[in-house]
Amino acid sequence: MTNGVSDARTGADRLSVPQRIMLLTAVLAAVAVALFVVVVRPLPAASTAVALPWVLWAAAFALSEAFPVHVQVKRDAHTFSVSDLVMAAGLVLTTPGDLVLAQVVGVAAALVLHRRQRGLKLAFNTALFALTAGVATSLYAALCAPMTPDWFWFAALVAIVVATVVGNACIFVVMSLSEGRVDPSNLLAMCTLTVPAAVAAAAIGLLVARTAAHDPAALALLALPTILIIAAYRAYTGAREQQENLRLLHEVTSLLHAGDSQAALGDFLDSVRTAFRAEMAELVLIGPGGPEGATVSRSREGAEPVVMAPLDAPENQQRLLRLTTASGALTTRTGTGRSEPLDTYAAACGLKDAVAAALRTEDRVHGLLLVGGRVGDVTTFTSRDLALLDTFARHVATSLERGRLEENLRQVTDLKEQLRHQALHDPLTGLPNRTLFLDRVRQAVDASGRTGVWPAVLYLDLDGFKPVNDTFGHEAGDILLRTVADRLRGCLRPADTAARLGGDEFVILLNGPIDRFGVTRVVERIRAQLEVPVLLGDDVVTTVGASIGVALGEPGIPDADTLVRHADVAMYAAKRSAGTDFVVYEPGLGNTTSTRKDVVAELAQAIEDGELRTVYQPLIDLRSGRPIGAEALVRWQHPVDGLRSPDQFIGLAEESGLITRIGELVLGDACRQAARWVAECQGQDDLLVTVNLSARQVADDQIVDQVREALAASGLDPHRLVLEITETVLMQDRDAAAATLWLLKGLGVRIAIDDFGTGYSSLAYLRRFPIDMLKVAREFVDGLGRDAHDDVITRAIVELAGTLGLLTVAEGVETTQQSETVTALGCDIAQGYLFSRPIEADAVSAVMSASWLSDNVRPLPVELGRLGSTGELASA
Template sequence: MNLRYGLRAKFALVAGIAVLIAIAAVAALLHRQGSTQREVQSLSRQSMHALASNRVLSHGQGSVAQAADTLVNPLYYFDLDAIGGIVRNQLRQPDVAYAIVFDTEGRVIHDGSPDIANYGQQMTDPFAFEVVSAGELHVQTDDELMDVSMPIRIADQRLGGLRVGYSLASVRADEDRIGATLGQRLAEVGRKHMLWVGTLLAVLAALIAIIALYLQQSVVKPIRRLADAAGQIESGDFSGEIATTDRRDEIGDLVRAFSHMRDSIARHDRDVRRMAYTDSLTGLANRLSFRETLDQRLFENSGSARQLALLFADIDDFKRVNDTIGHDAGDEVLIQFAARMRDVIEQRSGGEGVLARFGGDEFVILLQLPRGGDGDIREAATRLAEALVDELGRPILVHGRHVFLGISIGVTLFPDDAPNASTLMKNGDIAMYQAKVAGKNCFRFYSRAMDQAVERRVRMEQDLRGAWERGELSLAYQPVYRLADNRLIGAEALLRWQHPEHGSVSPSLFIDVAEQSGLIETIGPQVLRAACIDARRWQRDFASGRDLFVSVNVSPRQLRAADLSAQVDAVLRETGLAPQHLHIELTETAVIGDEARVSALLARLRNTGVKVWLDDFGTGFSGLSHLRRVPVDGVKIDRSFIADVLRDPDDLALTTAIIAMAHSLGIHVVAEGVEKEGQYAILRERGCDMAQGFWLGHPMKAQDFMGLLA
């Protein structure tokens, strides 16, 4: 059986011996260190000084008090001879340096000298002030003297005083003599013990050196090797070798465990780097990896003539896939799109293209011409963008269904458009947005004008904030007529903006800004309340307005952001408008993607009596299917169908079919954009219920609409 003598036991044994030796050495050093001599001498001097000073003080106080009593009568009768005799008697005492009798003003009456040379002079020494002002026995000292003073009185009358100064020189001399003798004796004792203290220290030093050498070889050296290996691991270098050992103690266990840990960390580091720099769904580089690559390329190309192109690509209508087919299908679309893009880039970029997914349906491509190759980066980017648009415009088979999407691409160039990565990426995003605005499934190069468009949009958003409170926003009302009897039955509330600098702003501009910025969530309820207030005024002030309804458009963001039914109910209660006189209009895009929630919301509205209309009907890709799943009271045929109903048989047939289909489902139909009498006549002939348009009435201010009612 192998006995394992562990490192802990070794350390315990060595540490115990070292502690015992250290305690003995420290105890000896504490008894014999030089500071002990100085402390003993200092304490001795202090004790002797205190004893001597107390002796002098006790003697002085008694002597001065007795002499002061003796001086009462001589001082009262101003007998200078008797006073002088008493003062000279004080001067003859041991250690007395001076004896002075003074009056109440501190002037010298007698100092013991035969001629009294200081007679009548004011005492000016440092002790004089306290001596004169003291009302009883008073003692003052400095390094050389002890001054003892006593006032002289008859009853309550003060005649003067006596002060005697005692020299402390003899006390100092005694202290120095005794201190020197004591120091010599202590030095002799110290020298006797110095030899064996030195021997003890030498032995202790040797033991410590032996212990340190042992620890260095058995503990410190192996741990230092592990520390060096840990430093390499921290810097990302996992290639360093860790020396093997056959030691059967804790150090051996530590070395082996560290080796296993190094291998485990190396594996985890590879996994973490792959996760940190790779998109988990598509396997492409992610935002972090792409940004590092872009920064590196820009650094390498700074000062050179090489150019770069950045292509920001966004899948068109991708949300529609998630909303209609499901998120699993959306993930499959992203995987197929990534594979197609990778194939196109490999074929068109000559191996110099880097593809990354930034998240969602957003991809970014870094394009660089081969080193030493000829060509123009703009032409190369154009060819690549065209190829991507063509390839990704083809249908994708997902879950047995063909999906048609497309891609919008924004292209920006370095160094023409931007000098750094942040600005380059911002410009690419702006260009991609312009591709979306241009109709999607296309590409656009960044230009300075795009920055101006973005700036104008930001300025419009800033101006739109608070526009309602400033009175810049107002409502216009377009009449809605019933075709059967050409009777006015309601009006659609339309938002208008009269900018103080730019005049009238097109609703298609500022409503889109309000929707994307979220301002519509504030403006929408204000529009709803104002329209209900106006409709209630029509009913109250005009006989012809008692049955009129007002229709208000609701944006998709309003449906997503809050409980619209509660909001509508609060406005109706506040304004007093009957629910059946309020029509809510929403577009198909507001319904797509969340039909279950929207259907429940619309059902709650309709249960209160509010009418719900589907606006711009016929323009959506699946508009007809909504009528089976979404509860509505009517549809509004988009003006694009009405415009050509007189000359395009297809539009006429489609409009007729919408009317017939709506009636078969028990819902009403409103035709928008009626601008000619012939359109009105044919819609009436085909059974359309209601119509609005310029031929029937332009949008007008609330006052003008009330004039129409009058």
């Protein structure tokens, strides 16, 4: 026998669904009463009836309803009990009127006391039982009339089957009213499950009846197989449900790996809701940062899905998380109070019941998975649902952890590829840099030794670049360099290579076979391209020339470096020979050292004559908009050429060893000026000065003594001095660099990595070396808002520094957009032409003492602090 009732949903016709079910219940009750009065009550007792009070039969019916089997047919849950066993036995052993009365009373008592049914549902199920009992007893009596007693069992089976089909038909009508459509497959699905079960139960009931009539003592023998059959049927339905749950678990969790994460989450929650036959499924995800960034995704019947929405008040979810983390999973039925937080949450959401489980992996809790509002009033969430939801939650947590790991690995791989590209290419022009260019020249020279086909190298130094850079700023200079790089590419064959060595110097590898005539044609194409005006913006147009030196490969060239040096020597000769298209290196032109000696001697004399001077570019605190110090930069005030920038002589100073003397002069001047700023600007505890250390300086045994003497001579507090070192310097001799930096750190100074991200960018040295500050290279800052790679790399550098407790400085800030972007990313300090060009020390002192505030910085609404002496942000 079956009983059930659908959910009530509002219809579009004049009568609502509950009203229609109420009307149907009234009709069923009227038919049942009429059938009982007119047909059933007058029927005589069966010839095999025994004298048992109807109250005992009512107790048997009530007991049969205490062990039901719940089956879900789409949206409606139905209960199948063993009451057909009692009904079949009663047809044989008692009077029809007593049997119908006993079933109605017994079943109604079980529904009220055991299943706590009330209202319309109780009325419908009671009327349904009364009707099916009347149909079974009437049909049994009608079929037995022409039969002999030996065939009464057949009449009983037919009566039970017909009564079962009638009950299914009534439930089918309720389902159709509830869903608003008629689907005959629902009726077929119910009959497929219930008719065989009814026949089996009725057969056992008839065996019980015949045994009771002929050999009552043998009833004890039927007890065990009857119990086993009932238990086997319950086990079958449980195993069937478990198999279905495993299938759903695989299908649902696989949705998390769909391509579109937003759509995947929505489909996942829809499937969870379907799997648990619930009105609502909700997923709360908590990031590594804690509940502040928690999100909620929700699928609810009849409502628009919610995906990754911020949690307005995560307190309830936090309480649920604490409970589920401790107990594994929670379940509640509204009003019971067994799990107060979940009960309160379910009631607030309008759910009659709910179940929740934490998303846990070994390292942390990722969130919460909750389903609520079990569809169908017959069933609620059980211990099996708890176990299934907990399994779902663990699979989801594992999938999320794996997905996050895969995403992190992908990001790490992409970042490594970006860093590898940055290590081999010029960030500004995209051309190969010195490292990659020399590697290709070596390959060409090595191949030439086997094939006899020699390459040529062209060395270009732009004429007229410095005035453009000084007059119109670095942004205009960058436009010019990028334009020249693009035009050089267009002048070459696919097998050739153009590279930028730094500043305004470019080199070209022409793969062989190539001769003087072929070089002349390439030079002519290059000069034709350079003569085309370059638009720098705001109607500013310029042209540049180039001094070009050429080195032709030939037998006897020892290595690639020699070939490039020969081209360099030829370039210097071309620069001294005005009006020459290009100069080809020849032994008579002078060896490498003779050309260099003149320039080195000129630079050495400039140091002695005091032509090198130090200028300073202010450092701006992005939290307050005020200057907190400056970076010391060296310039060469040449008596003929005017002011020379560092890229025109620092490389030569490094090669010749003069950089040590230059660095000592800059360090001493920077310490003296910083000490003067401190004296003139009382109360600025965060004022500092930064000085670059070259590779030769770091390798020099005297560097620690030089820094100590500069601090002592100036009286500058050590913590105000920041020494900047490039990544390349650190990687040349790690052990020696580490030893030197730790000795410098012992003086109390701070260490910064200059142009972070453009070199090796090994995270190992951040742990090995005493680093206090990372300087984001101007190449990345320049691309903010225009290059997605630069955005990702800059954000990664700032977040990495924040995680390690390091300060970040954004170099080369030239636009308001760049300033706002680096501020939003969390950079601490910025410098660039937007705030100030490099200025004299006296101008810096005036800026500091005037408490100057930059109009190009949007200070944060809450004073977060300022730069303290320990390299952290100290409160103001």
